[in-house]
Amino acid sequence: MNMNDLVFIVLGFITLLGAVGVVSFTNIVHAALSLVLSFLGVAGFYFQMQAEFLGLVQIMVYAGAISVLIIFAIMLVMDRDPNQTNISHPVNRWWGGLIALLFAGIIGFAIRESRFTGQAGSPDAxxxxxxxxxxxxxxxxxxxxxxxxxxxxxxxxxxxxxxxxxx
Amino acid sequence: MQKIETLFVDLSDWFIAWLQSLGVPLAWADAILLLIQFLCIVGIILANITILIWLERKVSGFIQQRPGPNRLGPHGVFQTVADALKLLTKEDIIPSKTDRLIFITAPILFMTISVMLYIVLPMGKDMQVVDLNVGLFFFISLGSLTTIALLMGGWGSNNKWSLLGAMRSVAQMISYEIPLALSLMGVVMITGSLRLSDIVAAQDNVWFILLQPIAFITYFIAATAELNRGPFDMPEAEQELTAGAYTEYSGMRYALFFLAEYTNLVAVSALLSTLFLGGWQGPWLPSWLWIIIKTYLVMFLFMWVKWTFPRIRMDHLMAFSWKVLIPVTLVNIVATGFGLYIFKGIGG
Incomplete structure (x- = not known):
C-alpha cells in the first residue's frame, strides 16, 4: 500500500463518517455539522486528484456557505427539544435504505463499465x-x-x- | 548582506543536506523539514501575538490619553506573558447545559483554521511553506470556514447572547466575504495569477496600492469586518451582548478564541502587504525584515481605526456592505478590465 492509497482510505473514512453522522444523529444541528465534515472529506479528494481549485470551491461554497445556510435555517425554525429533531421515520427508513442501495448499485455498475482515459497532468500545470x-x-x-x-x-x-x- | 538575505533558505538547505548525509531519504528529509516549518509558524504566531497584544493596549492607551500597561517590565512589555500564564492556570469551566462536544471543538477549530492560513504566505524571498498555484483563493476559502467555528461556539454555549452574537457575526462575515473577494479581483486581473509569489513578483516596479487604490480601501474595510474588529465588532459588542459567542468561554478556551483573532489579524495584515505593498520587496534590508515591517505598519493602521471610530449599528453595517462596498468593488473590476484592455492595446 503506497502513500496515495493511505490518503484515499483516510479521506474516505472521514467522508463516510460524516455521511453516517448526518443520518444517525438525533439532533439536527449535529447532523448538519457532520455534513460539514463530509464536505471537507470530499474537498480532500479533490486535493488528492490535484484539482486544487475545485477543492477550494468545495470548501468555500459547500462547507463555508451552504452548510451555514442550512444551520441558520434550522436554528431559526427550531422550537422543540433539539435532541428529538432528526428521528428517522419507522417505516420509510427501510424504503430509503433500499433506494439508496439501488442507486449505489447503478453508480457502481456505471463506474465499472466506463473507460477513464484522462491522465494526470504535471503538478505545476x-x-x-x-x-x-x-x-x-x-x-x-x-x-x-x-x-x-x-x-x-x-x-x-x-x-x-x-x-x-x-x- | 547576501548571507543575511538568504539566511533561512540556507539554513533549510543545510538541514536537508545534513539529514541526507545521515542516510535519510530525500522524501523523509522534506517531510521532517515541513514539520519543522509548521513548528516555526506556530512560534512566529505566538511571538507576534505576544508583542501585538501589548502593542494594541499601548496604542489604545496613547489614543485615549492614558498610559496603558506599565507595571511589568519596561513600559509593561511582560504584561501579556503574565496574562497568558494567568489564563493557562485558570480552572477549565464547562457549563453543564452546553452541547459539550461542539463547545469543546469550536475554539480548537477556530485556531486551526487561523494557523492554516499561514502556509501560503510568502514570508521572504523563496520563503513560503507551500507555493500553491491557487494560494490567494486558498486564503479566502479557508477564511470562510471560520464562520462555522463561531457558529459552533455560539450554538454550543446554549446561551441567548452567544447565539445572537454568533448569528450576527455569521451574517456579517458572509456579507463582507463578497466585497473581500471582489476587491482582490483587480490584483488578480493585473497579475494574471492566483499564486502569491507571482503577485509579489508582479510588483517589481510599482506597488499595487498605486494601481488599485480603491481596491486597497475596500479590502481594508471588508477585512476589518471579517476580523470582527472595531468599528465592526458587533458580534462581541460588550455593552449589549456581554461577549457575543465567547460569553460562556473562560480560561484557556477563551484565550484560544482571543489568540485566533489576533492570529487572523497578523495573517490578513501580511496578506494585505503582500498584495498591495509589494510583499517582501524593498531596498537595503533583507526581504524577511521588509515583510515584518510592512505587516506591522498595516496592523498599526487596523489598531488606529479600531480605537478612533465608534461602533456602527448592525443594520447600517449590513447596508454598507450590500449597498456601498459591493457596487464600488464591481465598478472597480470593470474599470480595471477597461484599463488593462487599453494598456495591452497600447503595448501591442
Missing part, C-alpha cells in the same frame, strides 16, 4: 487558466445562463423576503 478558458470560451453560454438563473433566484428571494409593494 496552470489548471485555473485551463478552467477559465473552458468556462469563458467553449461553454460561455451555459455559464452565463447559470449566472442569470442565480441572479433571478436572488431577486426572487429578496422579493419574497421583503414583500413586493402592491401596485
Amino acid at each position: 496552470d489548471r485555473v487558466g485551463q478552467l477559465a478558458e473552458l468556462v469563458l470560451g467553449n461553454y460561455v453560454i451555459a455559464f452565463e445562463i447559470a449566472a442569470i438563473l442565480l441572479l433571478v433566484a436572488v431577486v426572487g428571494a429578496i422579493i419574497l423576503a421583503k414583500g413586493a409593494k402592491e401596485q
